[in-house]
Amino acid sequence: MADSIAIQGARPATSLERPLSLRERMDIPRRVTLAAAALVVLIVGLLIVFIGTRGLSLFIDAHVSPLEIFSTDWKPNPESPPNTFGLLDFILGSLGLMVVAAIISAPLSIGLAVFMSEIAPAWARNITRPAMEVFVGIPSVVYGFLGATVLVDFLRINLHGLGFTLGKSWFAGSLVLSLMILPTITSIAYDALITVPRDLRTGSLALGTTRWQTIRHILLPAARAGLLTAIILGMMRAAGEALAVQMVIGNSVRLPTDITKPITALTAQIVLDMGNTTFNQPWNKALWTMGLILLLISFTFVTLARRIGRRASAIQ
């Protein structure tokens, strides 16, 4: 799937593999292709160095206490001192958006994955599979535009009474994200389900269980690690989404306490403020710190997904 480089252990190279002689080690094609493959290591290294140094510059060069970012005081504008750089609203906003998106999307996605792998007759599978491919292909900015025009208006006009006075809200952001991560979770969950050995299903059914009992008590537990990975990778995508979120959450700097009200997020604030700041302002450095936090969040999620994946393959 386009947006999920499969999380899996390395496999042995194809059968051309054998111990290398000195001449082969010096082999030019081997070296050139190695350089191309190793470029990604360089990119990751540069990424960590650049985002890291600039992200930490808020503490090192601007002498902001690392503890200060865990406050809610966000007064970055140098024209109205004193400045404080509390990032808690943004961090919790991003996490809040992500968690609610996952709560909405996970049951739907996993339900759909179960449907596709266990229940769908051939004709239905011929609809759902291409539908998922189209879903993946829709660019995130289109989801954002759709959310900003259709969803936000709907919330403001029809659910005004529930508290959606502006339409733009935490809920709108999470709903847009839940749609965006649906194909991600579905496709990874589907892959996890179809790799459950056929014998487990037939064995269970032979004992006289219904299909649903087999799904609930055999299939889902057997695929648990894969399903968890799917949700984690979906959440990771949700936490990092910028434009679609920025277009629908209303971008007001406050703690996420009410799901019907506007909030803010790390990604959205970077998008909004980057153009208003110059490179050496503490304000600008704070935006890089937000970028660094985003990087750390996604690295954490990948590590988590890897670890779960490895434990799963160890069990099998």
Add this chain to the structure above:
Amino acid sequence: MNGRLRADRFATGGLWAIAIFVVAILLAIILNFVIKSIGVITPTFLTAPPPDQFSGNVGGIGPVLFNSIYMLVLTLLINVPLGVLGGIYMAEYATENRATNIIRLCQELISSVPSIVVGLFGLAVFVVGLGLQFSAISGALALTVFNLPLMTRLTEQAIRAVPDDERSASLALGATKWQTITRVVLPIAIPGIVTGVILTAGRIFGEAAALIFTAGSATPGAFDYGNFNLFDSRSPWSPFHTTTTMSVYIWQVNSEGNLPLEIQRQVGNAASAVLILSVLIFNLGSRGLGRMLQRRVTGA
């Protein structure tokens, strides 16, 4: 017994409902754009320059569409050769050692980095660090950050799918390893590689967050397509011109709010429809082309 069967029927119904619901949402999204952009998407809309706040009409997406295609071609020019070479290494040369594991780890890490962070990285390294300004080349390099690992991975998979018999036969005839790779393995893997290229193309076309701080987000005026001076930053053909792509434009039109609301939405809807359509064409195209190449290569 009865309860069990009822639960089974109930659950089956629920799962059907979920599937129908999700497909219905997708259809609704697509229909929404089709209906709203009927009458807006005309040949003029596809070629004319964008409107300003005084034009009073939807203008067109000519320059931003051009920029999207330009960005796509430039990014692929950088990514395909590097990605194919990297994929060859990972499939044919890499052994199970530490270096290979590090490369794979980095591929996974990169796939997780949010595009906005890639945009920041591009801003620091390409736009400011290398002094490339907001330009197509800065944007293409930023896109390379997450497309190169993907391209490498897809090429690796395509090459691994080539049966070992082909390699053995070639080696048995006395061909060197490199000859085997370039004359036997690669031609067989090409359909898979092409499918991969087109799939990444769809992603490049839709990307916006990584491009705002690298390729720029200024609404372009009318383009002078006759200016072929590649070092003139006003020339649309120059890799040094500010390159607002269609995806960025959709975001920009709706977040800056310079245009009257009605026009803003019409532009957004029509440009989104064109974007979705392009990605659909990429998806279908990759399948069709992959199948066609397969037939030519295998002679079946």
